[in-house]
Amino acid sequence: MRSFLILIAAGGSAAMLLAALGFQYIGGLPPCDLCIEQRWPHLAAVIIGALALLIRGRFLPWLGALAALTTSGLGLYHTGVERAWWEGPTTCTSSPVSNLSADQLFDKIMAAPLIRCDEVAWEFLNLSMASWNAIGALILALIWIAAARTKA
Structure with missing residues (x-):
């Protein structure tokens, strides 16, 4: 049962990574900085899953749960940025342009990233x-936790 849960959790992260890459390369939707940050914990979960199938114990499934919770939290943060619940990083969101000279505004426009984090x-x-991603990763975290609590 433990191995099955690990396969589901790690496979879920792999599927979410593949979906993101599909949206990027097939769907023509390049990722913003926050989107890319959400991919790294999924990759970690896939690697952790492979290791957890080889190494018994509860540590690796708990680590997988942490990876899934991390990307879920990043997804929630990104959602808040998209919905204007809070400000995102200045590297990929819009910011006020008042009190800027024409040269400063031009420099700001030229330095702006092409993909903004505050647009859906x-x-x-x-x-x-x-x-x-936040919802899916939270479900995967629950599966990781179930794997960690299951006897090897």
Whole structure:
């Protein structure tokens, strides 16, 4: 049962990574900085899953749960940035342009990234990809926790 849960959790992260890459390379939706940050914990969860299938014990499944919770938290943070609940990093969001000279404004525009974190690029059921990542990763974290609590 433990191995099955680990396969589901790590496989879920792999599927979410593949979906993100599909949106990027097939769907033509390049990721913003926050989108890319959400991918790293999924990659970690896949690696942890492979190790957890080889190494018994509860540490690795708990580590997988932490990875899933990390990307879920990043997805929630990104959702808040998209919905203007809070400000995001200045590297990928818009910011006020008042009190800037024409030269400063031009420099700001030229230095701005092409993909902004505070705009929703794709939605399904009124939820963005970041929102779906937060939900999906939270479910994966629960599966990791179940694997950690299951006897080897």
